[in-house]
Amino acid sequence: MTQNNSGGAGRLRGYHSELFALADAPFSLLRELIMEKTGMYFDDAKRGLLADKLSELVAVNGLTSFLDYYYLLRHDENADAHLNALMNRLSVPETYFWRQSEQILAMSEVIAPTHFATKPRAPLRVWSAACCTGEEPVSLAIALAEVGLLDAQPIEIVGTDGSPAMVARARANSFGPRSFRQIPANLKERYFEPDGDRWRPIERIRRAVSYDVANLAVPAEFAGLATADVIFCRNVFIYFADDVIRRVARTFCERMPDDGCVFLGAAESLTRLNVDLELAEIGKAFAYVKAGRRHHIERTNSAILATRTATHVTTGH
Amino acid sequence: MSAADGTVGRFTTDRSLVVQTWDEWLAAATRIPESAAIGVAIGTLFPDLAERGLLARMRRVAEKGGVEVLAPVLHKYLLPCPPLDPASRLERMRQHVVIAPIDDEGGIAGITVTIEDVTARFDRHASADLDSHSETTRLRAATAIAERTEESALLANALADDSWRVRRVAAEGLAASTDGTVVDTLLQAIREHHQNPALLNAAITALGRKRHDVAPAILPLLQSDDADVRTYAALALGLVGDPRAARPLIAALDDVDTNVGYHAIEALGRIGDGEAANTLARIAESRDFFLAFPAVDALAAIGEASVAPRLLALLDDPFLAPATAACLGGIGTIDVVAPLAATLQSADAPAGPIAAALAALSERLGKGVREIVATTTTPDLLLSAVDGADDETLRGLVVVLSWFPSGRVDIALASLMQEAGVRRLVADTLARRGVRATPVVEEMARHADAEVRRAAAFALGGIGSPTSVKVLLDILADSADAELTTTAIVALGAIGDARAFTRLLDFLDCEDATVRQAAIGALSSIAHPDLEDAIMDRFVDQSPRVRESAARLAGYFAFDSCLTFMLAAARDEDALVRRAAVESLSAFDADEAWSMVCTAVRSDADATVRAAGARALGVATRSECRDMLLAALRDSNLWVRYFAARSCARREEADVDTVSALLECFVRDRAAPVRVAAIETLNSLGVGNLFEPLAVAANDADDDVSCAALRALAHYPPHDTGRILRNALEHGGPRQQQAAREALTLR
C-alpha cells in the first residue's frame, strides 16, 4: 500500500531556486547524466537539493541555465574537469574516525588474524572504497596497529573516493575536532600528533595508507581494487540508484577472493537487490560474503580465533 | 531416428505394464539382459518410476491411449542408466521418450516405449553441470545457458532446483528465450509440477515476463483439489494481471481455504477490476481477522469510489483503521472528508494515517478539503501524534496541521524544523503561514545546527517580515557555510529592507559564485539609494570578483552613470570581469554598448567572453548585431556557436541569411550542442522543409541530437513522420522513446 502522503512535498523547490530555476526537462536530463557519471540518484523529492548544489557550478561557468550546464557537462572538451567539479560538489563529506567501530574491529581482530593464519605469506589488502576525507582508512590502520599486525605483517590499505577534492583532503592528513567525535581518547593520544589547531596521524599510520581517485560508477576504475580481501564501502550506496549498486556489488562479487568480504554502512543493504552476496557474522559485525561461503568463512574464523585464544591462554596472555 | 544408429532402444509391455520385448540396445544400456526383463513388470525393474510419476504416465497410455512424450529437459530420463560414453560429464543418460499405445482390434494391447539417447546433446552444454551437487556450479551453468538465448529451453529443469538463485536465473533465462518451444515447456511444467511450489512460482514468473497469454492455462488450476495449487493459481493470476481472471477469482473468494481467499483478494487488487469492489467491501465489513485487511488494501488498489462510505465504519477498529484511512485517502470523494476528520475527536483514533489520508484527499480534491477539516475538528490529536512519528507520518501531519490557524501549531511546526526528513516541507509551510509565525521561526534561526538555521532563514524570507532582518544579519555574521549564507542573503533580498544594504555589499567579493549571485540579486531588490555610487566605486576595486559584481549590478539597473565604467570593464584585464560586462552591456541599449559587444564577440581572446557576447546579442535589434551573430555561428569555439544559435531564436528573425547559417550548423557542425541549438532554433523560427535532414538526424549517434530532431518532427505531417516516430518508440533507447512520445502528443 503506497499512498503518496507527501501533500505536495515532492514538488518543493530548492532554498534558492529563484537564483536559477531547474525545470522538468533539464532536471531529468541532468539526473540521468549524473547517475551515469557518478552513480548518484536524485529522485523527484531531491530536485530542490540538486538545484541548490549545482547552482554554483552553473554560475562559475558563466552560464544562466541548467540546460546549458547539462550540455557543458556532456560535450565540453574539459568534460572531465567539469565531472570532477561535479563530484566535489555532490560529495557529502560526512565521516569520522571509528565510525561503526564493530566493523573496523571485525577486520582487525577476526579477518586479519584469520588471513595471516591461513595464507601466511599473502599480503592483506584492505580497500576503503569511498574514503572521503580519510577517516575510514586511517581508522583501519590504527585498528591493525592495535592488534600488533600493522608493522609485523604485509598489509596494504588503500583509500579511494570519486571526488578528487576529498582525496586531496585525505592526503593532506589534517583533521579537525569533528573527526574525533567517536574515537576513544587514548587512541587519539597514541596515534595522532598536533598540527596547529588540528591533528595529524603519526608517521607509522600515515605511511600505511595510500590514496587514489576512483569512481564507483565506472567499473573499470575499481575492478583492480575490488580484488582486495576486505572492502569497506560504507555510506555511499545510500546516494546511488539501485542499478548502480547492483553493478558495483556484482563487480565486487566477481573480483573479490572467495573468502573476501564487504562492509556496508548501517543504513545500506543488498538483500533486495539480487546479488550473489550474503550476510555473514564476523566478530560483532555483519559483512557481505560470496553466496555459499558464509558457513565456511564463519567456521574458519572461529576455528582460528579458538586456536589463538588457546595459545594466548597457554602462553599466559 | 533408427535402431541402426545405436542411439535408440525400444521395449513393449502388455496392458499391465509387464515387459514383452526388450531390445539389445536396452540390455546394453540398462545392463538388464532380455531374459531378466521379459515377464517382469516395468515398475518392478525400475522402482523409482512410480516415485517420479512416470509409471502413471505409462499406465495412462495403456488405459486411455494417446501418445505421451517425455522431454529430456523436464524429465531427464525414463530408465536410469549411466551414459554410454564414459567421457560424459553427466551422471545419467538423457533420454527423449515416446510412449505410444499398441492398438489391438479390441482396444489397447499394451504400450511401446521408444527411448532415444540424447546425452551427447546435453553433454556439449553447460547443462550437464545443472546436475552438480554444488550450488555455485549449477548457478554458473544456468547463467551460461541463459546467455545463449536459443538454447535456454534447457533451463526448464533448473526451475525445480533447490536453490532460489538457480531458479531465478532459470526463470530469467526462460523469459528472455528466443526458443519458440519455451512457452509450451513452461506450461507443461505448470501442469505437471504444480505440486512443487518453487517450480510453479519460477515458471509463472517466467511466463508473466513473456507476456504470453497464460491465464487460460492457469485458470483450470483454480479448480484443483489441492488447496496449495489453488492458492498458487490465485497468486499467479494476480501476477499475470489478466482481467479475464476477475470473475473466477471473485468466485474463489468463497473458497473453503482461507489462503486461497487471501490470494484471490490480492490478485483482484492487482487486476483492478471494479466488479470485485462490492464483494471485497463485504469482506472488509465482515472484519474477518485474516481477510478484512487485504480486502481494504485491494479496494485501495482497485480505486472504486462508490464503496468508500461503507468503509468509514471500519475506522473504529484499531486493526483496520490505518489501512482503511489510507484506502479512503486514495479512493474517497469529498463526502468522506467530514466523517474522516471527525474521527480525530476521539483520543484513540490513529492520527497519523488519518492525517495522511486527509492530505491525500486535499491533494486530489483541492482546497475545499482544508476548510471542511478545519471546521470539523481541532488539531489536538494531531499535535500529540507528532512526537516519535516517522518521516512519512510527519509529512501528513505537517500538511494537515498547517490548515489550523493556531499558535500551538506554529510552535509545533517550528520545532519540526529539527527533523531532517520534513524540514524543507515545514519551512515552506511556515513561510506560507505568514507574519504570525515570525517569532517562533526567528527563534529557530538561532538554533545551533546550520541546517535548521537555513530552513528558518528560508521561511523568514518567505514570510518577509522586516523584524527578521536582525536575526538574518546575525546569521551572516557567523555562518561558515556558503549554502546557509546564500539562503540568508536571498531571504534579506526578499524582505527588501535597507538595513541589510551595507552588509550585503561585502559579499560581492565572496569566493563562492552562488553567494555573489545571491548578494547581487538581494542588492538589486533592495534598490538602496546609495547603490549607484556604491557600484561606481566598485568598478575600480582591486578584486576582480568585486568588479565583476559591479558590472552585473550595473546591468540590472542600466544606470547611465555607469556606462563609461561598463565600457572599460569590457576591456578589463580579467576575463571574468569582461564576461560580466559584455553580458550586461546589452541592458544599456546604446550604440557604444552594442559596438563594444560586437568587438568582444569578434575579437576577445577568451572564448567565454565571446560566448557571453553571443548571449547578449540575443536581445539586440541593430542590423550590425545580426551580422555579428551570424559570424559567431562560425566561431572556432563550440560554445560561442551554441549561444549564437540560441540567440537567433530569441531574436525571432527568420531572414534568409540567418536560416541558411543555422542550417549550416544543423547539418555540418561537429559539436552536438550546436546542432541541437540549431535544430531547436530553426524549429522555433517556424522554418519548414527540414524533413529530410531531421529524418537523418533522428538516427544520430548522439542522443541529444536525435532527441531534438524527433521533437522537431512533431511539426511535420503525420504521414511523413509516423514511421520515424514509431520506429523510435519501438527501437529507440529510453530517451528517444520519450522524445517520440512528446512529439506525438505535441502533434
Ligand SMILES: C[S@@+](CC[C@H](N)C(=O)[O-])C[C@H]1O[C@@H](n2cnc3c(N)ncnc32)[C@H](O)[C@@H]1O
Ligand atoms: C558520506 S561519505 C562516506 C565516508 C566513509 N565511507 C564513511 O562511511 O564514513 C560518502 C563519500 O562517497 C563519495 N562518493 C560519492 N559518489 C561516489 C562515486 N561514484 N565513486 C566513489 N566515491 C563516491 C563521496 O565523494 C563521499 O566522499
